[in-house]
Amino acid sequence: MPETLFDDAGAEAARGQEPLAVRMRPRTLDEVVGQRHLLGRGSPLRRLVEDDAPMSVFLWGPPGTGKTTLATVVSRVTQRRFVELSAVNAGVKDVRAVVDEARRRMGMHGTRTLLFVDEVHRFNKTQQDALLPAVENRWVSFIGATTENPFFSVVSPLLSRSLLLSLESLDEDDVRALVDRALTDERGLDGRYALSPEGADHLVRLAGGDGRRSLTYLEAAALVAGPALRPPPPSDDASGAVSSGAEPVTITAEHVERAVDRHAVRYDRSGDQHYDVVSAFIKSMRGSDPDAALHYLARMIEAGEDPRFIARRVVVHASEDVGMADPTALQTAVAAAQAVELIGMPEARINLAQAVIHISLAPKSNAVISAIDAATADVRAGRTGSVPAHLRDGHYRGAAELGHGKGYRYAHDFPGGVAPQQHAPDDLVDREYYRPTQHGAERRFSEVLQRIKDVLRGGGRRD
The missing domain is CATH 1.10.3710.10 (DNA polymerase III clamp loader subunits, C-terminal domain)
Incomplete structure (x- = not known):
């Protein structure tokens, strides 16, 4: 029927217009990159997917770590009816409607419901309370995704009735694996593009452990690099040699720079540049130059330096270079380090900057380190x-x-x-x-x- 053909073509066209990060979402748990601590044999997520076990979980982690991805994987393989709500636009009425429908289906057909709420920390207390009976009585299996600490943003009764699973930022190898898959997979760029080593390094640094961001940047860089011809299937030429078709378009670091509007900071985290910048950062704080210290702080952040490493250096120098001349400097530095763990980047850059400015402007004394070194000697x-x-x-x-x-x-x-x-x-x-x-x-x-x-x-x- 023409109408059916039109619908199929429209659906195919719609899929082609989806963002690369959406097209590349894993279809099974085995395709999920990173989060190895949550995906092992017998883990709660494995049980939820493979055993269809009734449970409620909170997925807590920075953006781009796979919270929505995991919920989507569960939705594809579970035998339950899957319902998704966004806390951005859903209200108490929507929550109660889902719960009532879940009870009705369970009572009439024995059909169980899996409810996924994205950005669950945006729900107010009343909205969260509306979920309590459904979670407690297991009328639904609940998955809540949040980037904020649930101990601060989720009501205690709901949290106590759920498992809390913490997701971690992807490491560099994870991001590279994600990008490599997107370059070759037919759902992604399908081999029409290649990524130069310098381009890959810059892309990984810019991603900052965020898988979704890495694919978004890759897609934008491919647009900058120019259209690529879809390679024809391999064929034998007259000489008997096998032709592999059109060559892929190479995405360079310059393409990534133009696409993301971020200069590729030349910074080798295991080489001289790393030690030189860190040394200059420390000496600028010690020398009471907040502007220079902020420059080196920004340089490290933009190059993808581990913010926990930066925070540790700030904490050390709050005692080494300021000490008892301003005891509050250590409090500020420790608070900034805790903010890095609690909030994550990029927001925690503000907390780090505050600590750097505090230490730079504080009166200086090395009496503390001199004292402990003398006693140790x-x-x-x-x-x-x-x-x-x-x-x-x-x-x-x-x-x-x-x-x-x-x-x-x-x-x-x-x-x-x-x-x-x-x-x-x-x-x-x-x-x-x-x-x-x-x-x-x-x-x-x-x-x-x-x-x-x-x-x-x-x-x-x-x-």
Whole structure:
């Protein structure tokens, strides 16, 4: 029938117009790239797909890690009726309608329903509460996808009735595998394009562990590279040689740059450029130059440097270069590192920038690292000595007979909470490791430390 032919052709044309990332969505769990920790034999997702087990799960992870992909795979192989809602535009009425229909079908036909809610963190409390009876009574098997921490964005009763599965950003090998498949698969670019090594490196860096982004950028770069002829099937020429057809169009780093409008940052994470940029980043913070430090921070981020590595360097230098001159610098740095884990990129770049600016502008002191290095040097040199008897543990039987704890002065019984007594071993009683500077808050700590030492030394040496 002409109408049927038109419908089939229209459907085929529609599939051809779908984004590359949609066309390349896996059809089975074995085609899923990455997330190996969730796809092993006997895992909850395997049970949900292969055993059709009733359960509810939250898929939590950064964008492009495969949350929607996994739900789509489940929908294709499950024996259940599949219903998808987007929390962006669905309301309480929509949720209740799905639940009521699921109950009706289960009661009348024994048909079970799998409900997938994308961006579930956008549901308010009332909308989430509407899901509770269905999840608790297993009228539906529920899959919720979210990029935000469910412990903050999902009501506790719903979370406690579901499994929480954390997805991780794809590593470089995963992204390359995804891109290689899209280049050759008939659903993708079908061998009509090839990717130069430099183009692949730049594309992988830009993707930042986001599979969907990598395919979106690849599709855009292919458009920039120009149309490619579909290669004809192989055929024998007159000489008997086999012709492979048209040569694929090569997508270069320049094509990727033009498509994404992002310059290919020359940065080898295992070579000199990596160490040079990191060194300049650290020295710019130490040198109180926030603009230079931000430049190197942006350079590392744009080159695809692991943000956790950057955060670790910032935390280290909050103590190494600022220390007690501004104790809040460490708090800011640690908070930025936690934000990297909690929020992820690209948003966490703002938190990293705040920490970098804080450390750059803070008064500087290396007294902390100098102190611990000096103490460590003494210990390694064998300068330890015995713990003074009055500081030893006196709680076990026989300790009193050994004189342990005898003469200990409880600090809280003395003015200012400082008791005049010796704490260091006899051989180290005159050693000074922490020497405060006169910078920032450390000037005040210097005065406090001197007063404390005056009181401590009033206790005299215990022989």
